[in-house]
Amino acid sequence: MVAKPALSLIDWRGSYQQKKMPAEKALRAIKRGQRVFIGSGCGEPQYLVEKLVEQMSYLADIEILHILSLGRTRYTDACFQEKCRLKSFFVAASSREAVAEGRADYTPINLSDVPTLFRNNILPVDVALIQVSPPDEHGFCSYGVAVDIVKPATECARYVIAQVNASMPRTLGDSFIHVNNIDAIVEHDEPILEMPPPVVNEIARMIGHHVAELVEDEATLRVGVGSLSSACLYALEGKKDLGVHTDMLTDPYLYLIEKGVITNEKKTLHPGKIIASFCAGTEKLYRFVHNNPLVEFHPVDYTNNYRIIAQNRKMTTIHSALEVDLSGQVCADSVGYEIYSGVGGAVDFLRGARHSEGGRSIVVLPSTTIDGSKSRIVPTLTEGSGVVTTRAGVEYVVTEYGTAYLMGKSLRERTLELINIAHPDFREELLQEAYRLNYLRREIYPVGISFYPENLEVKQLFDGDLELTFRPVRPSDETIVRNFLASLPREEPYVRFLSLMKVYPKYNVQEILHIDYRSKMVLLGIDGLPGHERVVAMGGYVLDEELMTAEVDFAVHPDYGRRGVGTFLLQRLAEIGRNAGIKTFVAYVTKGQEKVFGVFEALGYLVRITLADDVYEIRLFLDTPTDLCLVDLPSDGR
Structure with missing residues (x-):
């Protein structure tokens, strides 16, 4: 930081009057070959910049530093390229053309690192042109809408010229500069630059x-x-x-x-x-x-x-x-x-x-x-x-x-x-x-990726505090699907395609993941947000397009059992299938798993159950909704 003369904070008013001057006089402090910092964004001192451009013919080899300009940066015009050159830490519309044509420089840098350039004398600032609010009763001016790199640059500058603007808001925090730390004061009121919110499509x-x-x-x-x-x-x-x-x-x-x-x-x-x-x-x-x-x-x-x-x-x-x-x-x-x-x-x-x-x-x-x-x-x-x-x-x-x-x-x-x-x-x-690029192997992903039906995603609340997301499976769900299949206890009753799978090799998981969302559908019940998802239920169907009959399978992790999750999952599959023109769902369970019947019975469609060779066939007639649960059970049923 450049040392300033020790002055009493009490006599700041006299100091203020002594430092007040026209812009033309204040800007005479800028010499050829110096580095000039200009305040940022909406806090840019427009009047000082305008006057600087007017005096540019008397200058040469000036380097201008800023981070973002929303004003009319005439100093980047081609006619000034022999007089000054912009070095910007960010590129906006006003400087984009000059940077693209090589008439201005862009410095890639994280915003947090910019003050270090000033404080470590990597980019020493000769003159800072800033805009501040009028001083308060104690002589402190606020940097207003632009504290960002303006305050560090000003604290390190050898000479500070401040445009005092009554339109500048007085913002609070670590956002003040005292009159004693300003070398030249130019009073000029004008509207602060604005950036209206963009149109949202x-x-x-x-x-x-x-x-x-x-x-x-x-x-x-x-x-x-x-x-x-x-x-x-x-x-x-x-x-x-x-x-x-x-x-x-x-x-x-x-x-x-x-x-x-x-x-x-x-x-x-x-x-x-x-x-x-x-x-x-x-x-x-x-x-x-x-x-x-x-x-x-x-x-x-x-x-x-x-x-x-x-x-x-x-x-x-x-x-x-x-x-x-x-x-x-x-x-x-x-x-x-x-x-x-x-x-x-x-x-x-x-x-x-x-x-x-x-x-x-x-x-x-x-x-x-x-x-x-x-x-x-x-x-x-x-x-x-x-x-x-x-x-x-x-x-x-x-x-x-x-x-x-x-x-x-x-x-x-x-x-x-x-x-x-x-x-x-x-x-x-x-x-x-x-x-x-060998990111994917053709033999594992042999067909295109179907359009994901986002409209089928729903959320459902269970028992007042458990909210699950139900959505179609995606090809990228391999890990969470594999984790779910591996977590299912073998002794629990599940419908056929899950209960009979003792191991889950990659090709079987891929078969679950690669679907067309029409003739083949798989829904996941998920607890948690992306990145922290856990599959707690999974169900799907495969359609026989000649008969418009689909074989359906589902499973619910025991930790989430007896809360209506399975019933809701199957209901969603039924709704999706019915909208796709499917007439009948068919499911198979082995003898001893009769408690699964209750899930089908709760759906509001005609259900017919038959038993052959210790395997139950459950038919759900989606074209026959009913207000009452109608179930045809085998004679030696439950």
């Missing part, structure tokens, strides 16, 4: 729906920017007691605050407080944060320090991506060789969530490009694409087609998970590429 809403399934009550959130991130926040309106620890605060958070969803009361770090580093939003958000003790702003080396983040229990971070390959590598900052955005805080919060008790890291992306011409789930990342999240670091990936849990999964398992959430138009192509 139907695909974004579907992704938000899937993400909401992963976010638990009392979780602490960090959500990125953009349509998908906004949709994820809007989708959380049914949650309870959420908290916020984030780098960027946006308007969609306000929606949850107004709904009473974000209370911060259950946070384990800074309970009752929203912790943020900067705002990117509208006037409504700025009014909310102004002088509000509910919100604390801190520099990014605090908010984005993974050790700090991890102190929040159930820390949940959601960030978007541009591509994910079949091995799980996530590109979020470039389209091929062209830099699109930046690393930002994604990795900071991923690491924090990973070290948090009950934490989760979620990557969201649409399954295709906007025009639908390309899949965003790809065999390998496009040449030149940057890996922001490594294959070892990714946990959840969500598209509009569902959720893939990759943590601890092999390349084969990841491939199946990701193809399952890819757009159906690209699944066969991805499957062929998986063969080429």
